[in-house]
Amino acid sequence: MVEKKDIEKLIIQNKKSTLKNHWNDSFSYNTTKYSGEIKPNEILIWRSSQFLRSVYPIFHLTFDQNNKLNGIKTEKNPYHKLLNKASTGFFILLVLVLLITTKLEIAVVGIIGISLIATLLSLVMSKSKKYETKLLTDELKESIENIEQTNNPELINKPKTELKKEKIKEWTFTKILTRLLLYPFCFILLWFSITGFLPGGKTLYGIFGIIVALAYPIADILLIIGKNKNYS
DSSP states (O other): OOBHHHHHTTOSEEOOOOHHHHHHHHTTTOOOTTEEEEOSSEEEEEOOOSSOTTOOEEEEEEEOTTSBEEEEEEEEOHHHHHHHHHHHHHHHHHHHHHHHHSOHHHHHHHHHHHHHHHHHHHHHHHHHHHHHHHHHHHHHHHHHHHHHHHHOGGGTTSOOOOGGGGOOOSOOHHHHHHHHHHHHHHHHHHHHIIIIITTTTOHHHHHHHHHHHHHHHHHHHHHHHHHHHHHO
């Protein structure tokens, strides 16, 4: 079994899990293994993720009365929680502005459009978060396993846990259906942004539309390529 003192050695940057610290970590790809906060009965460990630097998880490692590791759970970091609240607040504010400043018909169309874009961006974030959380979880499990083998030489010849068996399937019926719906939508949005907004002088709308339209396909393709590399 791995003891608390062993896990403490993994922490290179000992700091509290506060909004300010996670705010700072979110603006850089912090590859330090690991930043963490040591508490009496648990240790909080984290490091930035590659694609979504602000939504990396915090790992809570708990210990029994003998300081033996007995559990690992994850939660959102404080900055990620703040982003979720801010995004929800911004969406509500945008809807209210549309309802107050435009006609009802235009407001309804605008709300539907904003909802579709928000859903698209949410899917991109969700896919990336799920993928990177798994990578970080596997990485931490491997580090703990290495410690256990160091403490117990008799385990050195024992095969390591095959973490890759938990490979996330990318070609399920649901994911294929999602792509069949979203890729055409992204293409239409891209086409409309290039042929509608930009020639009409609405450059800001055009650029925003292009960014949104490309966000999902690019993120989806990069994640598929990344997964193939990690599991090959």
